[in-house]
Amino acid sequence: MLEIAGLTHTYRGARGAHTAVQSIDLSVAAGELVCIVGPSGCGKSTLLRSIAGLIRPTAGRVLIQGVQVDRTPDNLAVVFQDYSRSLFPWMTVAENVSLPLRRRSVKRAARRRVALAALEQVGLAGVGGKYPWELSGGMQQRTAIARAIAYRPALMLMDEPFGSVDAQTREDLEDLVLAVRRAHGMTILLITHDIDESVYVGDRVVVLSKSPGTVVADLPVELPGPREQIATREHPEFVRLRAEAGRLVRGRSAPPEPAGQGRRISAGPQTP
Amino acid sequence: MLEIAGLTHTYRGARGAHTAVQSIDLSVAAGELVCIVGPSGCGKSTLLRSIAGLIRPTAGRVLIQGVQVDRTPDNLAVVFQDYSRSLFPWMTVAENVSLPLRRRSVKRAARRRVALAALEQVGLAGVGGKYPWELSGGMQQRTAIARAIAYRPALMLMDEPFGSVDAQTREDLEDLVLAVRRAHGMTILLITHDIDESVYVGDRVVVLSKSPGTVVADLPVELPGPREQIATREHPEFVRLRAEAGRLVRGRSAPPEPAGQGRRISAGPQTP
Amino acid sequence: ACSSGGGDTSARPTSGSGLEKTEITVGTMPVVDVAPLQLAVRDGLFGQEGLQVKLQPLAGGAEAIPKLKSGALDVSFGNYVSFFSASAKNVLDLKVVADGFQSAPKTHVIMVPKDSPIASPADLAGKTIAVNTRRNVGTMLVRVAADAHGVKLDEDDNFVEFPFPEMEAVLKGKKVDAALVVEPFGTLLSQSIGAKMIWDTAQGPTADFPIAGYATTGGFAKENPKTLAAFQRAMVKAQAAAADRAKVVEIIPKYTSIQSGVAGSLAIGGFPTSLNATRLQRVADSMREYGLLAEDLNVSDLLFSASR
């Protein structure tokens, strides 16, 4: 389904070049839900943007269903972290959801039908006529997910989709993604910096190193049965996996911070 | 130290009145670190703003060290969730930190000394001359904490202080709060919507009900020894407590969402 | 060769036939000077020549030149100083079509505030004098008067520009020492603030001084000689009619905001009926003398004559 080989991206700016991701190899089978975790600034978003064809990789290539990506492929949808910025405030919720279908030359009435169905699926029946800013954060993010679902992509990319919603809503949305995956058999690549989340939703957890990001581990998640917020998180395997992933993410050494300050200067020594 | 009795706050707006918190009773002993958790919109921030004297309660009262709060008391500091908005971008980090000391008529040189010491304590030695926007998110939040520390309040209120930083930084900041508490013996009231976090840092976890918020539980946290990110979270008592708090927060029933949609309409039925 | 074709008016057909253009736009201003033009329009003198004249008000006269050039106006009223210097600077290929107005006693006067120590142009040395347009006929009239009293005035240092309606305020506020005004402002100033006239410019070298006329461009004149001749004929009749003071007094309130009561007591200048090169040459010579022209200008080249 998705094949990434030797992907490297270097940003060239006024202040010199910065390699964000380096020689990433990764393959995702159809129907899989792969989570990518890594320290802040390690290049997760850069990786996603390269897959989506929004930026051109410096080296390496990305194949989706065997076709090399050079411009945005049309069997792909992206859910961005910042729902308040990726939804268009001048359109109603239903218009937002149906907008991508214009590319498929779907008729107006059909567009509307598909949009309302997608909204219903994410639990937003009846709000199609409202504007995004009239909804709570969680509902906005669901709208963004509905937009992606309505488009029926073969591959859905999600960049920290629950980073800015509260914990409660976040758990609901995690379950929603699992349900959507089951319902449509989509392939999903989900980026997060929450290790718990990655273990909870993922079939596999791919850990990236600090900048420039490379793959340091690819952990299969073998948790029994359908996931359930409370029971699953109490499962010993879950606790083990999250500890392992946690050690992998932070273990190598402290992730970089702009001013080069050590991260635990004060808290560290005082912890006996 | 802090006594809250029958606190109720009702917002009166153009579209009618909305009771955010109702009959809250709570007392916090000197030196305690109490965490408050509750679903989104249940009135946590309203509670905090009432304690800080930023809004006047509709009923009930707040006593700090035996004195009734009516305008902002001067032995209190607040760390707001949104660091990027609560720091002043036109002042350097050191100026931001030393600003509150003007109120105490501290001389210029002394102000500077105290500010730099507080910055050092949060691991920001040497960045005093920078502007807040030149720092990463985590560093900005540490600056806000340093500002509160420099002020040496008897009571520190923190409103979802780590809500918008990445998981890695968040853990560091949690440990920093623990260290600060130990170092200065402050009383701290910390609001969060992350149940894990509340159990990890709190001496007690107070759970609020959905809107209008009232206290539904007050769980003492009895975890051994100094806390440590990985080990503590693997501790069976931790796992038990977070599950219990989790059930309490969500258990009563789904928290409200503006449009009155059930929260799990789609995900629910599909979970066998 | 210099007189207009007005003499043989009656010999020409009075119908519109034969005119290159029967509808022309003429620039005008709400001032006493154009009373004959207004009479001509009202009394249908243009119509008798087969002409339809549309009047277009000008703000200050300065924009007459670009309006003539762009064709927005076919003929425009304007003062000779402006016309001649535009012509001398080669900005406009000028043809004067008809004479309009000349000064007469009390039409152009120098006024000072009631209690001013200035009693004659001799006292104007180093003073600030308001005129409506600098480097124009106003400053020239004042400088001629001052010269006669042995006082030299500097074009840039002694004059400031104010619109006539503001002169009352600036005189009263002592913001200028004196002002050169035309009618009705001279009459109004003495009525409203008791301003004193210290000099009437219609004497000596500037007596009966040609002030303004009607001009067009050389291009228009070449293409529309018959139309312009018709215009000339009508204007000659109108100018002659304006010799009757009653007619002028009667029409002034119709196109200006001068009240009828005031109009009756105005000093009214002369309305020459012929286009006389010798008379107009006086203006050019004075301009040369007072530095408003860099070189001599031969006015007779600038006059339109239907026979050419």
Added chain:
Amino acid sequence: MACRTDGRPAVRGRVAGAVTWTAGRLWLAVLLVWLWERVTTQVGEAYFPPPSEIVATGRELWFSGPADRFFLTEEAVEDFGPSLLNLFAGWLLTGLAGVALGVALGLSRTFARYVEPIVHFGRAIPPPTLISVFLSVFALGTSMQVATIVFGVIWPVVLNTMDGVRTVDGLHLDSAEVFGVRGLRRLRMIVLPAAAPKIIAGLRISIGLALILMVLSEMFGSKHGIGAHLVDSQRDFEPAAMWAGIVFVGVLGYLLNAAFTLVERRGPHRHHLARAAT
């Protein structure tokens, strides 16, 4: 950019950078001037002299003076001196009065409800219709010109300041309150800096307007100044001199704007200001 392995290429790189920077900014202006030159020479209309003639006239008028006066002619000193003085005096007064009124309007909704309509009212009054008012209020000369400038320019400053003060982040105000920053100190240390981007944007708009009104105010009742120069050259039918005046105003505007940009980029609030365009 060029490689910077040793010192010399670095210098060359910087020089090349400066050249690219300048060229990137100027090519269009140069192209337009060149086109203008071609067209005007071809057409030969007196009112549209070619740029070369305009520049020559301007130089002769203003910049052919003695070296010890920076080549300024007497005319230039007479024309520019009072003009610039009026400009800055008017602009400064506007800044002070506009910011003060704007702050008051921004801080008090009640006050604003009563006064804001007058502000929008005043903004639409054409200054030329108020000549007589200005004349009777102020003595001839400088102060009247300054008054015209102030009247025409104050509105954007008031409106922007009001807007800036009104939209100070509530959390900034709460933070100030919690840490006991109140009263005048709050105004000085929190409200004004927070509103600074909008205030500065208002001042920036206003300096452009001030330039326009400076010229306008000198068009009557003034012996010297650029406005008087423009009127005189129009009346004297010297299009090249008139154009030189127009060009001078344009260049002056460009320079003032550039100075503003510099202040914005270099000042302590640069980040904060960069975000607040208009």
Added chain:
Amino acid sequence: MNTGGIIRGTIGALLPAATAEVLTRTGVLGLAPFSEVVVRFFTLAADGGFLLNAADTVAAWAAGLALATVAAVLTGVLLGSVPFLNTAAGVVVEFLRPIPSVALIPLAILLFGAETQMKIALICYAAAWPILLNTIYALRDVDPLAKEALRSFGFGRLAVLWRVSLPSAAPFVATGVRVSAAIGLVVVIGAELYGGGERGIGVVLIQARSGGGSDEVMLAVALWAGVFGLAVNTLLQRLSRTAFRWHAVRTGDLR
């Protein structure tokens, strides 16, 4: 503005009005008494000739503003989407912007002859700048994430411009139009006053000034300009608050 707003605004105007009345009545200001100006203000409203002239002025104003909006938005879109052109245009814009349109009257007469076109051209010149600058700034500030959101579904550059950039820039463009509306009014009356013409408020003023004692009319017209400007501002503000409610909600500009 609602009734309450009008009442409060009127009360707010009373103090300056009373001051003006006292100053003019006592002769401190050598002007027509303010109350006479107000009377003239109302008699003008009943004067058919004045209204016809005013209609002419307003028509020129509206046409100039509309033309400026179209021209400035188109130019803004062009400059906003071609960065190198934008950089180069900066010099030209900042050079042209401060040139007073009154100084251009003779040139405009020459180029546009007929008086209405001349007025429209001058209004357009003066009114285009705020709109142009706002358009450029707004397009530069369009959220890149919003653009990427659309691009990620495979839409091209034009679709992004049309569906994302223009809608999100629209509120700022509207603010520019509001600023320009007032500028246009100032310019149109100035152009008529200094450029003459057949009809228009400026022509009424020129005529009124021919007989002396014209302050009254001049000031009454100034009052009219102010009232008209206030009305237009209120109308445009309301329109844009309704049309761009999403934006007003964001900036808390809902009163």
